[in-house]
Amino acid sequence: MLHANGSLLTVDVGDRTAETTAIDDELEAFIGGRGVSTKLAHDRIPFDADPLGPENRLYLASGPLQQSSMSFTGRMNMTGVSPLTGSLLSSNAGGYLSRNFVGTGHSVVEIAGESDELIAVHVSDEGVEFEAVPELEGATVPEVTEEMNDRYGFESENLVTIGPAGENEVRFAAPMTYDERAFGRGGLGAVLGSKNVKCLTFEGDSAPDVEFPNEDIQMDVHRQAATSDDIFRRQGTTHLVQVLNDNFSLPTRYFSELSFEHAEKINGDRVEEKKYKKAACSVCAFACKLPTRDEESGLETEGPEFETVMAFGSNSAVDDIVEIMKSNELCDDLGMDTISCGNTIAAYLASEDEFGNVELIHELIEKIAHREGVGDKLAEGIDRIHEDLGVENWTVKGMDFAAHDGRVVHGQGLSYAVGTRGADHMFSTLMIPEYNDVIPAEGTAGKSEFLIDHENRNAVRDSAVLCQFGLGRVIEEEVFEALFDEDYEDILAVGNRIVNLERHFANQRGVDSEDDRLPYDLPDLESSIQEYYAARGWTDDGVVPGDLAADAAQAD
Ligand code: SF4
Numbered sequence: 001m002l003h004a005n006g007s008l009l010t011v012d013v014g015d016r017t018a019e020t021t022a023i024d025d026e027l028e029a030f031i032g033g034r035g036v037s038t039k040l041a042h043d044r045i046p047f048d049a050d051p052l053g054p055e056n057r058l059y060l061a062s063g064p065l066q067q068s069s070m071s072f073t074g075r076m077n078m079t080g081v082s083p084l085t086g087s088l089l090s091s092n093a094g095g096y097l098s099r100n101f102v103g104t105g106h107s108v109v110e111i112a113g114e115s116d117e118l119i120a121v122h123v124s125d126e127g128v129e130f131e132a133v134p135e136l137e138g139a140t141v142p143e144v145t146e147e148m149n150d151r152y153g154f155e156s157e158n159l160v161t162i163g164p165a166g167e168n169e170v171r172f173a174a175p176m177t178y179d180e181r182a183f184g185r186g187g188l189g190a191v192l193g194s195k196n197v198k199c200l201t202f203e204g205d206s207a208p209d210v211e212f213p214n215e216d217i218q219m220d221v222h223r224q225a226a227t228s229d230d231i232f233r234r235q236g237t238t239h240l241v242q243v244l245n246d247n248f249s250l251p252t253r254y255f256s257e258l259s260f261e262h263a264e265k266i267n268g269d270r271v272e273e274k275k276y277k278k279a280a281c282s283v284c285a286f287a288c289k290l291p292t293r294d295e296e297s298g299l300e301t302e303g304p305e306f307e308t309v310m311a312f313g314s315n316s317a318v319d320d321i322v323e324i325m326k327s328n329e330l331c332d333d334l335g336m337d338t339i340s341c342g343n344t345i346a347a348y349l350a351s352e353d354e355f356g357n358v359e360l361i362h363e364l365i366e367k368i369a370h371r372e373g374v375g376d377k378l379a380e381g382i383d384r385i386h387e388d389l390g391v392e393n394w395t396v397k398g399m400d401f402a403a404h405d406g407r408v409v410h411g412q413g414l415s416y417a418v419g420t421r422g423a424d425h426m427f428s429t430l431m432i433p434e435y436n437d438v439i440p441a442e443g444t445a446g447k448s449e450f451l452i453d454h455e456n457r458n459a460v461r462d463s464a465v466l467c468q469f470g471l472g473r474v475i476e477e478e479v480f481e482a483l484f485d486e487d488y489e490d491i492l493a494v495g496n497r498i499v500n501l502e503r504h505f506a507n508q509r510g511v512d513s514e515d516d517r518l519p520y521d522l523p524d525l526e527s528s529i530q531e532y533y534a535a536r537g538w539t540d541d542g543v544v545p546g547d548l549a550a551d552a553a554q555a556d
Contacts, residue, residue, distance in 0.1 A: 002064050002065075003028050003030075003031045003032060004062060005107060006208040007106050007107065008020070008023045011109060013115040013196070014113025025555040026039050028555075033061050033062065033090075033465035035460070036059075038079060038090065039553065041057060041079050042088070042505050042553060047505065049081055051187075051194075054114035054195070057080060057112045058080040060077070061465075062102050066098040067207055070219075070283065071285045071474075073464075074098055074280070076095075076183075077092045077463075078090065078175060079091075082187055084340070085397050085420075086398060087420050087505060089421055091185050091188055093175075093176075093183045094181045095178030097160065100158050100202045101202045103125060103205055105125045111195060115130075115196035118198050119132055120133045121199075121200045121201070123202050124203050125206035137198075138164050139164075139198070141334075145179055159177060160200040161175070162197070163335025166193035167193045168379065171187045171381045171384075172341060172381055173193060174331075175188055175192055176332065176335050185337055185339065185424050189336070214482045218483070222283075222285055225284065226285035230473060235269075235271060236271070236289065238268035238271040239267075241266060241268055241309050254394070262319030263314065266313040267309075274293060274325065278291075281467070284467070286469060290304075299326055301332065302328075302332070304325060304327075307338065307402060308324065309321075310339075311342025311403075312345075316361060318356055318358055326358075330366065335369070336368070336369060339402060340399075341368060344382050344400065345361055347382050347391045348364065348374070383395040383399075395422065395423060396422040396423040399421060399423045399424050408441060410443050410522050411439065411447040411450070412434060415428035418542075420502045420511075428451055428458065430447070433450070445528055448531040452496075456495030456499060460480075497552040498552075500548055504544040512543055516542055
């Protein structure tokens with residue numbers, strides 16, 4: 001099966017050492033990206049590690065396709081124990097980092113330990129250098145880029161950087177690359193901050209060889225990406241704002257309503273009006289990114305994407321797309337996940353009856369990043385502060401809800417309940433077949449097998465590391481088989497082992513069926529959860545049995 005090549009580079013930022021290890025067996029068994037990172041994290045991070053302590057480790061990994069010229073491959077994976085969910089979490093970001101990363105000759109870079117001062121870590125094909133950067137304390141993401149450019153000629157595409165939010169261990173701080181692309185969910189920026197690592201740089205010309213079994217299919221995918229007339233190419237994900245609003249499934253006013261009366265003021269058409277050029281990730285001809293500019297104020301940002309429009313728009317009752325652009329830009333500069341930051345602020349607005357107060361929202365974004373005043377409390381995320389605020393707890397396993405509402409697309413709701421990443425949409429994406437009537441949106445009964453296939457496929461997607469926007473459009477089952485030179489069932493079996501390892505790690509940290517809960521009821525939810533456990537081979541308590549975990553962890 002297709003898999004990444006290249007070594008594991010372990011960088012201990014505490015004792016400032018670097019060590020290279022061959023991981024050929026792990027790469028063959030887990031492909032790369034999320035898969036190989038999960039395997040390494042499962043083996044190397046103590047089950048009781050504090051997410052913000054030196055025992056936690058971060059894994060930055062490419063997959064095999066980052067050495068191809070195929071669209072939908074300009075992405076990188078990051079994995080570690082999340083300070084938001086407390087479990088292993090993988091997140092991926094686009095941009096142009098991936099090609100510079102593979103040039104170092106490594107397929108995985110592991111960051112271990114904890115530095116006693118703020119540092120930059122420079123990784124190249126010639127080795128690793130550590131640089132004390134106390135002068136960058138509190139610097140925003142673009143400020144770090146500018147400084148690294150002045151000093152060494154690095155561009156934003158060489159960098160992974162945290163802003164003040166990461167340094168201050170905000171639980172939804174995001175490592176950023178290319179200035180505006182986030183390893184968004186789960187707070188891995190706080191993990192880098194806890195290690196006192198302000199930025200990582202990558203450069204080199206030593207990409208290891210990867211043998212591609214079927215290059216024709218790559219060209220075919222690339223051609224289809226370039227010629228597609230998909231609305232995503234004009235409006236990114238934002239066209240969904242109006243679609244979901246029209247179908248009464250757009251979270252509004254901190255999830256208390258499902259449609260926003262001013263949706264047409266913040267929908268995809270409004271974003272497209274502000275778009276001033278095309279943009280993409282490495283080698284991607286689909287080019288769905290959204291550089292936007294408000295001519296009147298001069299404000300420029302990238303996006304907002306759909307989820308950001310939900311969190312800082314409808315969920316906060318803001319009806320001005322420029323104000324949402326500003327929230328988006330502030331989060332990017334300060335290094336925070338826009339979904340969690342927006343939802344947490346929406347929770348505060350609900351508690352204070354201040355929906356729609358954009359000055360307050362922008363002030364809160366700054367305060368959260370710097371942990372000033374009430375921002376210190378909000379930086380902990382909704383799960384930890386909802387009682388204090390006196391609002392409902394719109395989270396699962398510590399993760400606040402994505403915009404695709406499980407009260408409307410019930411299979412997606414089931415996936416929020418059982419997923420290790422909690423109420424986030426990217427590990428299952430079951431909402432897509434539910435929106436498209438491939439399966440009915442109503443009900444959870446009989447959906448477990450379908451959900452498991454989606455979860456397993458997406459685990460492989462993140463191991464390859466492929467962009468979600470290629471799936472279901474261009475990269476269908478047969479394309480997977482051709483790309484990987486493997487039967488689809490055997491491809492899904494790799495994903496199954498990855499999901500089992502993630503859940504096993506979570507089990508060791510105390511997660512079980514008690515945590516597979518939603519803040520709302522769905523038809524047949526209890527029996528569907530049991531059906532899901534049985535289909536996965538887990539116990540009635542949602543625990544991965546030891547023999548299944550041992551089998552999943554096999555690397556040869
Ligand atoms: S489809 Fe969009 S997000 Fe995905 S790799 Fe291409 S440009 Fe990046």
